[in-house]
Amino acid sequence: MNLEALVELLGDKVKTDAVTLTAYSTDATPEYKAMPDAVVMAESTADVVKLINFANEHKVPVITRGAGSNLAAATIAISGGIILVMTKLDKILEVSKSEMLAVVEPAVTNVNLDDEAAKYGLMYPPDPGSKTVSTIGGNIATCAGGLRGLKYGVTRNYVLGLEVVLGTGEVINTGSRMVKDVAGYDITRLMVGSEGTLGVITKAIVALRPRPTISKYGVAYFNTLADASVAVDNIVGAGILPATLEFLDQVCIIAVEKFAKIGLDTSAGALLLFGEDGDSDDVEVKTQQMADICAATSGVISVTRAKNVVEADQLLFARRCALPALAREASLAVSEDVCVPRPRLAETVAKISEISKNRDVKIGVFGHAGDGNLHPKVLADINDPAEVARLHAALDDIFTLALDMGGTITGEHGVGIAKLPYLERKVGKAQMELFRRIKTAFDPNGILNPGKTGS
């Protein structure tokens, strides 16, 4: 690659020193590292267009990156090339109260957007565990979910329109500010979850919702995660669609308590966090109903209601920390993201615990129980090759299990490099071919994030 020409084009936005390249050689996925040839800090859509044109001319990969909190190695420069960093594009351009939407640059974080929306009595519902750091652009590229998925849906339900730089260098505006717009193919929806393989998102119009004024939470402890799963199925089966239904197994409870120190019952086999939000007495009714259903489920140890907002926030905070907190338990911790139909949740978690026994590796399981979305985190000593091999065997078992259950290999983290080998088993050969044809239409030279979905 002609780096000098790149510097001539984009000046000091281009970095090629070893320190910068090293800093951008990883994301949040364990075991993946690859050195890019250059890093470009974009400051405008025009910068992105220039870079894409350059990349087409020189046939070099471009890997778009936001906060780098990806968990599927989707932002690793596996075949070298240029890491396109969007973090300087972090402005909220507009919040329209009457249209209930916001127009944002891609590197605005979930928390910043939601805080700004709150000033207008609104909220941005998608709520990934990493919301303090994750960016809206990254959320869209992976169709991030989070803790409110069951009631509010996920990122795809909130993207109205996008400004995208295609792999050809053309800038398109998809969708619009309206709720209704069926003029042509739904390119917006196609961009959601495309993991930087079809285009670079440079601006987004996202829908906001009225901010609930009341929220109530409670916590139930169970003997096993399977017992908690039965409670989850009973709750939704009773016609309740709550804002929060999250669970943790004992491995996670112990790890989280070490960091958060909020007095979780570390002797219990599982914890279920339930909660509802809204604007009426119905919130209280539903929350109590959930508490009652938990109390009537077999294997229940105790059920308590959070006394106040502080206590509820602590519980939610604890849940959000589960993923990184598990790093305390082992030097290698690989988090997965399978999703199964809710009625099969109890069976799935029981089988994961069998996998843990059979493969002789520790697995901590937490997840968005209401969505059937599980994050089994497999732990190993990074300096013990035999154990690391067992870890990978266990991960393989978990993917197979999810597919056998009629589920999927990833609910919200994305495919990236890490799950590409399993993708065809999920979607079939014909769809894989279709992916490739779509990819070619958007990015004829294959410069955008090669080695990932659609390659």
Place this chain on the structure above:
Amino acid sequence: MKQDLPFTPKLLDRCISCGYCLPACPTYALTQEEESSPRGRINLMRAVQIGELSLDQTLEQSSFCLGCRACESVCPAGVEYGTLLEEWRSAAWQGKNRSLILHLLLFAVNKAWRVRFLGLFNLRNYKKSEPAQYSLMLGCFERGLFPGVSAAAATNADVSVCSSQGCCGALHAHNGELDRGKEMAAELGEKLPGKILTTSGGCAAHLASVLGKDRVIEYSQSLAARIEQLQPVLINGKRARVALQDSCHLRHGLQIFNEPRAVLAQLADYVELPGASDCCGAAGTYAILRSKDSNQVFDKKAKEIAKLDLDYIVSVNPGCTRQLKTQLRKRRIKTKVIHIAEFVALSNKL
């Protein structure tokens, strides 16, 4: 075991690169560049550890980091970033990589007699060294720059004062001389009997890391038992309006931040500074070695302080006092800066 490696492997292994530290990092806020974030810097340390990068290549980032440890408080994985930074600087800041001014600063406090010399210019009489509940730590540069602090602490608490004490070694530990820094803390621990009372957040955290938390008590902690006896500080008959600037290491290293607030709430009309827990840019020697960056870090804080219309901004660490005084004066902001011990001394005598 570390052996000849620059970093303790177990400490480096802990980070899973989740990025939860990014929003807490003041230098990442300035640049939005990964290499100036805690996660990015740990990536650099790892590259040094396996020989992919040289220590010299990472020198700039090891020095651009404030060492505030705000990343530790938000790290669910429990990465001991502060210790890693000390190891980094101990490996990298040697020979030509150490500036003359840093040589001088470390030299000045390396021996107890030189530290005593720093305090010679003020001839205050501290209470004599009779057995008491606590041994007062006099600090090194604090003794010369802000002698009133120890004097106030000595009158406000049940302390004995040993005037031949040296420096706690925090300056060394944070600036590339970790082993000597630990040695100095141990020497001070032998010199001062019982529980050591300190008026400096940075020293408290360093001492506790070597001597154990049980040996160290921070000034506001020492007031906890008699907090209700403190009388309000009045200005023109009204309770003084004050805010606190946290000491980074006190907050992120020792989790002490409620205690000084409780003292101030008793004494004054306390308002929370929005970024009270954000580093003020003093960061030990940082304000001297990297004054431009230090200024930039302070920009946001200056606006926040000016907006609150305070009588006093209260500090719990001498470095912060110096930074606040210098920066506010430079920006013509009238808010007075005072150390918490001196503020307590403004209250009724106990």
